Amino acid sequence: MSSYTVHTIESAPVQSRPVLEQLQQSFGLVPNIAGTMAASPVLINGFIGLFQRVHTSSLTEPQIQTVLLTDAVTNASEWPVAFHTALALKEGVHPADVDAMRHGDLPKDAGLAALSTLARTLIEKRGRLADSDHRSFIDAGFSAEQVLEVIAVVAASTITNYTSSVTRPPLEAMFEEFVWHAPAR
Incomplete structure (x- = not known):
C-alpha cells in the first residue's frame, strides 16, 4: 500500500493547483499519477513544463x-x-x-x-x-x-x-x- 496521497485540486499544495487544474481541463480528470506528483510542487511544475513541450514537438x-x-x-x-x-x-x-x-x-x-x-x-x-x-x-x-x-x-x-x-x-x-x-x- 502506498503512503502517498493522491491529491485533488483542493487538497494539493497551492503551488501545484494550477497544474492540476490544467490537467483537469485537458483530460477531464486529474490523473492519479498527477495527484501524487502534486505533493511536490517542484516535481509537478517541472513535469508539466516538459510535458507541454513534448506535445508541441514535430512528433505526432x-x-x-x-x-x-x-x-x-x-x-x-x-x-x-x-x-x-x-x-x-x-x-x-x-x-x-x-x-x-x-x-x-x-x-x-x-x-x-x-x-x-x-x-x-x-x-x-x-x-x-x-x-x-x-x-x-x-x-x-x-x-x-x-x-x-x-x-x-x-x-x-x-x-x-x-x-x-x-x-x-x-x-x-x-x-x-x-x-x-x-x-x-
Missing part, C-alpha cells in the same frame, strides 16, 4: 504515445502502461501494435518500430547510443533533431514512470481494462 501524437508506452513497459511501470495504452489506442495506434509494445515487442509499423527501438535503447543504454542506433533511426526517415525530441519524451516519461513506481497510485476505473503487470524479475 501516435508517435509520442508509442515512445511513452515503450518507456513505461521498459521501466516496468504499471500505471503508465495502462494510461498510455488507452491514449495510444485513442490516438489511432493499431491495437496489434499496442499489444506488441505491451509485451516488449516492436510494432509492425516501421516508423513506430524505429521510435520504440530508439526509446528502449535510450533507457537500456542510459542514453549512450551507438552510431548504429542513431543511424537506424535516421534511416527510418527521422531527423537528427527528432532524436533529441525523443530524448525529451523519454525524460517526461521517466518522471511519470519513476513517480508511479514509488507512489503506486491507484488505477482509475476508466483505465482498468488496460491493466498491466510487470513481469517478475
Whole structure:
C-alpha cells in the first residue's frame, strides 16, 4: 500500500493547483499519477513544463504515445502502461501494435518500430547510443533533431514512470481494462 496521497485540486499544495487544474481541463480528470506528483510542487511544475513541450514537438501524437508506452513497459511501470495504452489506442495506434509494445515487442509499423527501438535503447543504454542506433533511426526517415525530441519524451516519461513506481497510485476505473503487470524479475 502506498503512503502517498493522491491529491485533488483542493487538497494539493497551492503551488501545484494550477497544474492540476490544467490537467483537469485537458483530460477531464486529474490523473492519479498527477495527484501524487502534486505533493511536490517542484516535481509537478517541472513535469508539466516538459510535458507541454513534448506535445508541441514535430512528433505526432501516435508517435509520442508509442515512445511513452515503450518507456513505461521498459521501466516496468504499471500505471503508465495502462494510461498510455488507452491514449495510444485513442490516438489511432493499431491495437496489434499496442499489444506488441505491451509485451516488449516492436510494432509492425516501421516508423513506430524505429521510435520504440530508439526509446528502449535510450533507457537500456542510459542514453549512450551507438552510431548504429542513431543511424537506424535516421534511416527510418527521422531527423537528427527528432532524436533529441525523443530524448525529451523519454525524460517526461521517466518522471511519470519513476513517480508511479514509488507512489503506486491507484488505477482509475476508466483505465482498468488496460491493466498491466510487470513481469517478475
